[in-house]
Structure formats: structure tokens, C-alpha cells
Amino acid sequence: MKYALEIAVTAIIVIFAAVFLVQNAAIQADLAEGEEAWGGADGSAAELIESSGYEPWTSPLWEPPSGEIESLFFSLQAAIGAIVIGYFFGYWRGSRKTA
Amino acid sequence: MHIMEGFLPSPWWEIWFLLSIPFIVIGLYQINRLVKENRETLPLLAVAGAFVFVLSSLKLPSVTGSCSHPTGTGLGAILFGPFIASVLGLIVLIYQALFLAHGGLTTLGANVFSMGIAGPIVAYLIYKAGTRAGINTYVTVFFAAALADLFTYVVTSVQLALAFPGEAGFFTAFQAFAAIFAVTQVPLAVIEGAVIALVFKYIVQLKPEILTKLNLLPEATIRKLQEAAA
Structure with missing residues (x-):
């Protein structure tokens, strides 16, 4: 098939x-009311660790200031990858056709 | 989902850096040699890296009611081996640590170890074993990529349980972390395996000569796969 x-x-x-x-x-x-499902697995792990009284000893140098800006960087990450994949698969397909 | 910044106390974060650095060094050396000897494999390396970028940006909802993302490192590991895959993983982890506050710079060593080293080693070994046993190539790729994804999060759970065994000890802590990370990951691992198997099919169709050059598939198998899809 x-x-x-x-x-x-x-x-x-x-x-x-x-x-x-x-x-x-x-x-x-x-x-x-006010609860949100589908949070990140890393967030649940962090909660579990913090419930034992642990405090993270350092925090990120820079954090995306809002959810929108965070999704901007996630989309940018996907877009960079998708361009590279599409470019080379298209290039290979084109060169096979002309060969 | 990676271990968040500041969530690995000393000495654990240093230990994982020490374990990861040799893999990165060998990976960089191998990339250098690959590019010198086989320039035409460079686009495939870029594609393998791009898959890690795309797949690790997709946070998917899982049956447990929380979200996680696939890793995408299985493809790079199958094509180029676990050392080069660790470099690809490192690039994405640095991007996410700097721009997204996802993962972190102090936990980078541990995250490279789980996503860039442990997972890829599993993918590489399963691919080699499956090919040698003559199992269908796409089925082999599916299991290699899916189990690499799952194993990444088993290792993350081990890393956290070692650092935070609590009063109940390592095994109880491991079960708690595995319930969060590894169980969430099961459906995502299936998706990752399926998508990477499909991509592998397109590589077989479009660029089979690289696969023979990298000693991944004998020509006879490639011809059989291409005929099946014709």
C-alpha cells in the first residue's frame, strides 16, 4: 500500500x-472556579518539589514578560525548524525530478 | 518538559554537567569530521536539528490533564548517532533556556543528559538492533523514536528523585516524578514515533544515497521500501 x-x-x-x-x-x-487544567508537567514537578520546602536557588536570567510573548518565542522556534525542513525536502525533491 | 532553572541543588547540577560535557565534545568533533568528509550530509544534519526545534516547541496535552512536549532527538540519533544528537539537543535547550525561561542554564547539564544523551542512546541502540534483526524499517524507527522520547523523561524523573529523595527515599520519589513526567509522556511518545517514522519514509524516497553513505540501510532494503511506496 x-x-x-x-x-x-x-x-x-x-x-x-x-x-x-x-x-x-x-x-x-x-x-x-478559577482553576486551570492542562498546565505544564514541569510546573507540577516544581510544585511537588516546593511542597517539601525547597526554594530554587537561582532564577532565569530573563523570562518572557507575558504568555503572548512566550508563545511568540515558541512559534518562532517551530517556524525556524519548519523553514529548514521544508527548504531541504523541497530542494531534494526538485533535484530528483530534474535528475 | 525540562528541569526548571534553580531546581537542581549543588552538587547535582555540576554532576550532570560533568557527565554531559564529554558527549558534547565528542559530538562537536564528529560533526566537524562529518562536514569535512561528507559535505552532502550537512543538509540532513540541518533537517535533524530542525526536527528537534519543531517537535520540542509543541506543547501537547496528554491524558493526565497536563501538557508536555516531544523531544525530536530520535531522528538525529538514528541518522548521526547519540553524540551528534547531544549537540542538536544542546542548541535547542540553550534557545529555550535563554528566550523562554523553559529549562535553565544551571540545569542545562541535566537536561542535555536526559534529552540529548540518554534518549538518543536508546534510539540509536533500538535502530541498530531492529535493522540487524531485519524488522520493518519504519516499525524500527517508530520504536526507536518513541522509546527515546519516553526514556528522556524517565531519566528526568531519576534526576529529580536523586536530588529530592525526600524522607521516603529514592524509589518513592522516583514514582512521584515519573507519574508527572513519564506517564504524561506516553501518548506524546507514540505521536513522536509515528511522525519520525513518516519523515524517515520521505528521506528514503528523496535522499536514499545519504542513508547508504551513513551505513544506515543497505541498498537492497532501500529499493524494497521505495517499491512498496511506488
């Missing part, structure tokens, strides 16, 4: 999205 792998990957992503939707509905239903 020509596209067997593509179909398998799409199926995995669809299942992942469906599980998320079901889980999210369940979580949102029990969430108390």
Missing part, C-alpha cells in the same frame, strides 16, 4: 485528538 504509513500516522493523531476531547470534557466538568 502506497500510503499505509500516512494513514497510520493520521489515525494515531485523530485518536490522540479524540482522547483529548473526551478527557477535557471530563476535566472541565470537575474543575473548580
Whole structure:
């Protein structure tokens, strides 16, 4: 089958999205006012460590001042990667066609 | 998700730096040699690095109700080995530590060790073993990348449990951290494995000569894979 792998990957992503939707509905239903679900795993680990009384001994040199600016840098990171991947895959495809 | 800045007390952060530095040094040396001897592999190296950039920027929700991100280091490890993959991981970790306050400079050694070294070693070994055993290439790549992703967070949990064993001891602490990091990571690891297997298929189709040059796949296997997709 020509596209067997593509179909398998799409199926995995669809299942992942469906599980998320079901889980999210369940979580949102029990969430108390003002609580937010789907935080980062590193944040939960930090909470666990801080609950033992540990204080981080240093803090980041610079922190993104808001969630928007943080998402700017995350998108920039993805964009840099995507440009490089797209450029070379396109280049390889083009050179195979002309060869 | 990496260990946050300031969350590894001395001597742990120094220990992980000491363990990671040799891998980075050998990785830089190998990149240098690779570029000198095989210039045409340079684009593939850039693509492998770019995958770490893309995948580690995607914070995905997991079944546990929290979010984490895949690592993307499996591809680099399969193609170029764990030493070069550690350099690719280092670049992304520095970017995230400086611009995103995600991970940190003092915890960089520990994060390079989990994401750039431990995970890639697993990917590399599984790929070599699977290819030698004659298992389907894409299935091998899937398991190599997925288990590398998962193992990265098992190591993160070990690192935190060693630094914070609490009163209950290392194993209880490990279970608590693994419940946060490793369990969250399971579905993401499956996605990462699937995506990297797909990318591997495109590399087989578009640039198979690099794969033979890097001794990753014999020509006969590549021909078989290409025929299956034709």
C-alpha cells in the first residue's frame, strides 16, 4: 500500500485528538472556579518539589514578560525548524525530478 | 518538559554537567569530521536539528490533564548517532533556556543528559538492533523514536528523585516524578514515533544515497521500501 504509513500516522493523531476531547470534557466538568487544567508537567514537578520546602536557588536570567510573548518565542522556534525542513525536502525533491 | 532553572541543588547540577560535557565534545568533533568528509550530509544534519526545534516547541496535552512536549532527538540519533544528537539537543535547550525561561542554564547539564544523551542512546541502540534483526524499517524507527522520547523523561524523573529523595527515599520519589513526567509522556511518545517514522519514509524516497553513505540501510532494503511506496 502506497500510503499505509500516512494513514497510520493520521489515525494515531485523530485518536490522540479524540482522547483529548473526551478527557477535557471530563476535566472541565470537575474543575473548580478559577482553576486551570492542562498546565505544564514541569510546573507540577516544581510544585511537588516546593511542597517539601525547597526554594530554587537561582532564577532565569530573563523570562518572557507575558504568555503572548512566550508563545511568540515558541512559534518562532517551530517556524525556524519548519523553514529548514521544508527548504531541504523541497530542494531534494526538485533535484530528483530534474535528475 | 525540562528541569526548571534553580531546581537542581549543588552538587547535582555540576554532576550532570560533568557527565554531559564529554558527549558534547565528542559530538562537536564528529560533526566537524562529518562536514569535512561528507559535505552532502550537512543538509540532513540541518533537517535533524530542525526536527528537534519543531517537535520540542509543541506543547501537547496528554491524558493526565497536563501538557508536555516531544523531544525530536530520535531522528538525529538514528541518522548521526547519540553524540551528534547531544549537540542538536544542546542548541535547542540553550534557545529555550535563554528566550523562554523553559529549562535553565544551571540545569542545562541535566537536561542535555536526559534529552540529548540518554534518549538518543536508546534510539540509536533500538535502530541498530531492529535493522540487524531485519524488522520493518519504519516499525524500527517508530520504536526507536518513541522509546527515546519516553526514556528522556524517565531519566528526568531519576534526576529529580536523586536530588529530592525526600524522607521516603529514592524509589518513592522516583514514582512521584515519573507519574508527572513519564506517564504524561506516553501518548506524546507514540505521536513522536509515528511522525519520525513518516519523515524517515520521505528521506528514503528523496535522499536514499545519504542513508547508504551513513551505513544506515543497505541498498537492497532501500529499493524494497521505495517499491512498496511506488
